[in-house]
Amino acid sequence: MEERNFICICCPMGCSLTVVMKGEEVVEVAGNTCKRGDIYARNEVINPMRMVTSTVKVIGGRENVVSVKTKEDIPKGKIFECVRALKDVKVNAPVYMGDTIMKNVANTGVDIVATKNVECKEA
Amino acid sequence: MKEYDIVIIGGGPAGLAAAVSAKKNGIKNILILERDKELGGILNQCIHNGFGLHTFKEELTGPEYAEKFIQQVKEGKIEYKRNTMVTDISPKKVVTAMNHEEGLFEIQAKAVVLAMGCRERARGALNIPGYRPAGIFSAGTAQRFVNMEGYLPGREVVILGSGDIGLIMARRMTFEGAKVKVVAELMPYSGGLKRNIVQCLDDYGIPLKLRHTVVDIKGKKRLEGVVLAEVDERGKPISGTEEFYSCDTLLLSVGLIPENELSMAMGVEINPVTMGPEVNEILETSMEGVFACGNVLHVHDLVDFVSQEAATAGKNAALYVKMGNTRKRKGKKILLNAKEGIRYTVPGAIHVENMDENLMVRFRVDNVYKNCYINMYLNDERVMHKKCLVLTPGEMEEIKLIKEDLLSYPNLKTITLKIEEA
Ligand SMILES: Cc1cc2nc3c(=O)[nH]c(=O)nc-3n(C[C@H](O)[C@H](O)[C@H](O)COP(=O)(O)OP(=O)(O)OC[C@H]3O[C@@H](n4cnc5c(N)ncnc54)[C@H](O)[C@@H]3O)c2cc1C
Ligand code: SF4
Numbered sequence: 001m002e003e004r005n006f007i008c009i010c011c012p013m014g015c016s017l018t019v020v021m022k023g024e025e026v027v028e029v030a031g032n033t034c035k036r037g038d039i040y041a042r043n044e045v046i047n048p049m050r051m052v053t054s055t056v057k058v059i060g061g062r063e064n065v066v067s068v069k070t071k072e073d074i075p076k077g078k079i080f081e082c083v084r085a086l087k088d089v090k091v092n093a094p095v096y097m098g099d100t101i102m103k104n105v106a107n108t109g110v111d112i113v114a115t116k117n118v119e120c121k122e123a
Numbered sequence: 124m125k126e127y128d129i130v131i132i133g134g135g136p137a138g139l140a141a142a143v144s145a146k147k148n149g150i151k152n153i154l155i156l157e158r159d160k161e162l163g164g165i166l167n168q169c170i171h172n173g174f175g176l177h178t179f180k181e182e183l184t185g186p187e188y189a190e191k192f193i194q195q196v197k198e199g200k201i202e203y204k205r206n207t208m209v210t211d212i213s214p215k216k217v218v219t220a221m222n223h224e225e226g227l228f229e230i231q232a233k234a235v236v237l238a239m240g241c242r243e244r245a246r247g248a249l250n251i252p253g254y255r256p257a258g259i260f261s262a263g264t265a266q267r268f269v270n271m272e273g274y275l276p277g278r279e280v281v282i283l284g285s286g287d288i289g290l291i292m293a294r295r296m297t298f299e300g301a302k303v304k305v306v307a308e309l310m311p312y313s314g315g316l317k318r319n320i321v322q323c324l325d326d327y328g329i330p331l332k333l334r335h336t337v338v339d340i341k342g343k344k345r346l347e348g349v350v351l352a353e354v355d356e357r358g359k360p361i362s363g364t365e366e367f368y369s370c371d372t373l374l375l376s377v378g379l380i381p382e383n384e385l386s387m388a389m390g391v392e393i394n395p396v397t398m399g400p401e402v403n404e405i406l407e408t409s410m411e412g413v414f415a416c417g418n419v420l421h422v423h424d425l426v427d428f429v430s431q432e433a434a435t436a437g438k439n440a441a442l443y444v445k446m447g448n449t450r451k452r453k454g455k456k457i458l459l460n461a462k463e464g465i466r467y468t469v470p471g472a473i474h475v476e477n478m479d480e481n482l483m484v485r486f487r488v489d490n491v492y493k494n495c496y497i498n499m500y501l502n503d504e505r506v507m508h509k510k511c512l513v514l515t516p517g518e519m520e521e522i523k524l525i526k527e528d529l530l531s532y533p534n535l536k537t538i539t540l541k542i543e544e545a
Pocket of ligand 2: 008009010014015031032033034035036037038
């Protein structure tokens, strides 16, 4: 049996998790305060996932940029591809929280959505 | 002069939650004053995720978390003024504020909630020799530039201080194409949340150098590099350990201080450790009918706790408006002593008769403690002995006081909290 230690990053509590492995199989997860910690630990040993947050440029808005996120977590290895894909994206104001900015970013099957409202610049 | 039952100074998460809670507790005549152009406070620039799991059971970014409360404020038809700076609060609770439309104006409040948040420690507070070239920013200022103005302050970055904002900015600048070379931390431990170290540094292979500081700044007009050195136990640089890092940007993430100029001018007593107001069991400051919550009271790392604390302050402000000081300061004052390992507690003193059924006491420790116990004593008797795997100064802790237990304790004089190492 092998033990691996993680810090749960699903929320700012940052619980210290211990995963007991038998070969490729997860035998037990300990140290989590809630169920998300258990899920996180299992994923972290098999397929680590992250939410990516960034900004994209806005044309004609009250702000120059709007904040965005991946609607769900994407594989850790895809983070940079995702960030690069957002580099030259420009959207027209108005943009509202939850609007889809890009579909299927970096072939992850996950969309990019806005996390803020940016109204049009007053004429 | 216009009159309001409750005037809330600051429209960040604390001010918003206090307003919503005061409204729920039956007060209709509430006004929020915010100097920025948007409600939401510092959350507007915190575009990363990780907010609100405990409050909303879903993981939100800063602006999304703020929006939930802004919606509640709007649904409750709570009045607010943006672009409005409060310049003075008199001991009689006359609030002086100014904005473009109305100029300078005064408002009479029955109760005031202080929710002004905190600001970053300035570079002047640091003891770095050398020139002051362009390219040195506080991490929060850089966060604002990148996330709200879409402007990248530099390409090669060194970060001094491992507070959360610095850690978050290490990842953020990396995403924007900058090279973050190193994060240096004077202390032997990081001041940031564990998850930020994992998620913002480890994920990107950015080294964290503990017990290191900047000893020299190179460059006259624009920053060209910094020299880091290791420090000894007393924080003094060890000669021979100097190392040069070329960079065009130095971010400082060296801590936050509650913004209490208004409170102090009003005459509110300030706790020298937290730099926030002294408060009692109902989060009332030393001045009657003046409450405090959020980062102006003590620096929080989790906005969820800010919202909870603010809801308590809002509720008590509402009760104060309805009942005046009749329920105030009943019984004798019991001091909360922060002893071995505990830097402070909020509140610092309570009137047990006046407590709700339960009271959350929040505190911070002064060092990293592993496999230790949090002990609580009523007078000299130990009544709690709680095992903790790890306590760090970067993470706020809390314990619950139960009114019944305190009331039934004979001749209670003091409540003491201590850390005991195993
Ligand atoms: C730069 C920075 C980054 C942060 N990043 C994170 C993070 O990543 N994750 C996390 O969980 N927590 C983070 N925090 C902490 C968290 O956001 C805070 O705990 C929370 O925002 C505090 O809420 P608040 O309402 O007390 O203060 P604030 O959000 O600071 O709100 C205070 C409000 O009061 C207003 N105000 C101040 N003075 C006046 C005046 N005289 N007149 C009118 N209005 C006034 C300000 O404009 C501001 O809008 C961060 C804090 C800072 C300072
Ligand atoms: S286990 Fe649950 S409470 Fe602990 S950090 Fe993970 S999500 Fe947060």
